[in-house]
Amino acid sequence: MDKSELRGWLVEEDKKWRALLEEIGLERMELPGVMGEWSFKDMVAHLNDWQIWSIARMRAAQVGESRPAPPWPAHFEEDDDVNGWIYEANRKRSVQAVLDITQQNFDDLLDFVDSLDDDAAIEPAWHVIQLGDERFSTSEFFDHFHDDHEADVRRWLAGLE
Secondary structure: OOHHHHHHHHHHHHHHHHHHHHHHOHHHOOOEEEEOOEEHHHHHHHHHHHHHHHHHHHHHHHOOOOOOOOOOOOOOOOHHHHHHHHHHHHOOOOHHHHHHHHHHHHHHHHHHHHHOOOOOOEEOOOOEEEEOOEEEEOOHHHHHHHHHOHHHHHHHHHHHO
16 A cells, blocks of 8 residues: 555545534534533544544654653553543533544644655555554544444434434
C-alpha cells in the first residue's frame, strides 16, 4: 500500500463518519445514553483526545523525537482513569467545538500522511505505518469507533426513533 492508497482509504472512512454525523444531527448529540450516561458528543470528545495524542506520537517518531507526554496526567495507568479525565476536560465544550476538533484531527492526519516519504512502509491490513522502531495504525482512527463504540451508537440511535 502506498500513501495515496492510505489517503484514499482515510477519506472514504471520513465520508462514512460524516454520514453518521448527519444521521444523528446536531440536536441529538448531547442526549445521554450512548455509553452509559455519555452522550454522542462525549464519545466523540473521547475519540478526539486519543487521536490528538496519536498524531503527536506519529509526528515525533517521524522526526526522530522522543515520545511526547499524553495530554492527560502522566500518572494515569488505566484507560478508565484517562477516559474519566477526558470526559471532565470536555464536558462543557459545545458540540460544535468538539466536532471542530474532530475535523482538525482528520486534517492533521491527512497532512501527516501527505508528509510521508513516497516509499514509506505502510502495511495494508491495519494501515500501519512504520516509523523508525515504532508502528502506528492509522486505521485506529476509525476502527476504535467501529470496534468499540459503533454498536452502542446504533442501539442508541434506534432507541431514539
